[in-house]
Amino acid sequence: MHLIEIEGLSKHFGDIEAVRGISFTVDRGEVVGFLGPNGAGKSTTMKMLAGFLTPSAGRASICGHDVVEDGLAARRRLGYLPEGAPAYPDMTAASFLAFIAQIRGFRGAEARAAVDRAVDRVDLGSVLEQPIDTLSKGFKRRVGLAQALLHDPEVLILDEPTDGLDPNQKHQVRQLIGSMAATKAIIISTHILEEVDAVCTRAMVIANGRVLVDGTPAALEARSPYHHAVYVRAEGKLPASVQDELGALPGVKRVEAAGRADDQGVYVLPQNGADIGPLVRGLLAARGVGVAELRVERGRLDGVFRDITMAA
């Protein structure tokens, strides 16, 4: 059984087709990144999985429980972080989490233990007695995360979990997700591409309510013109004649300047991701060019993302 199963899932709001027949499954150990421009249908898909919106067509299940027919059982196995801040702005973080623990069916010492564990995991201890409304965006986000994790569910649906966090907090939340990955099935939505590299085992590019690409982050990077490109920075200036020779090497598409004021390096771009590193090194050595820096690039997700979503 897949922990998450979606088949032909669709949602329209009047004339707006927000989600158009999405199908996929997610297994334990997977962290799936939903990537897509604003309005792609990411949040709508997540809301249907969490039981907050009824699908217009298709079906979805969590741990084998249909989210519509068997919604209570599905939601018991699922933690959901909605976009934005938690409801109940006047409650303190502590009372909000105690309230969620009650809703989740915990009582007494068990409830306190569940809250303590979640508070620990997202490092909320210092602001527990503050009303949620008075918290910074980062802490509000973490209250939401604690709420989603409280019952230690097998499936986590996190809508832009690092939105509004500073770089250190982002790092912390990514580590938290990584630490839970082995035992759960997790979907996160994000528009931060480096996040996909940092935490996702699988990336799904969504636009106009459809899944355009579903693969590993590495497979996505491999679509980039910079995949296996060789960055070269010579000691001093790279002679123009050598630059021309680099461009004429077999398997090389072109050579381009790094294009930053503080960067005198060049990129040697391969044809079809060819492994041109040895040839580039060989030529530089043969021409006696001193190399200050040389590295092989993995590819640039931002360009790949742009190409996929603009073509849709």
Ligand SMILES: Nc1ncnc2c1ncn2[C@@H]1O[C@H](COP(=O)(O)OP(=O)(O)O)[C@@H](O)[C@H]1O
């Ligand atoms: N409650 C709603 N009523 C009408 N349109 C909606 C509603 N929620 C979302 N939409 C529309 O559905 C589309 C997908 O939205 P959403 O799922 O929020 O996208 P994303 O999370 O990828 O930015 C957008 O065009 C959005 O305006």
Ligand SMILES: [Mg+2]
């Ligand atoms: Mg959204």
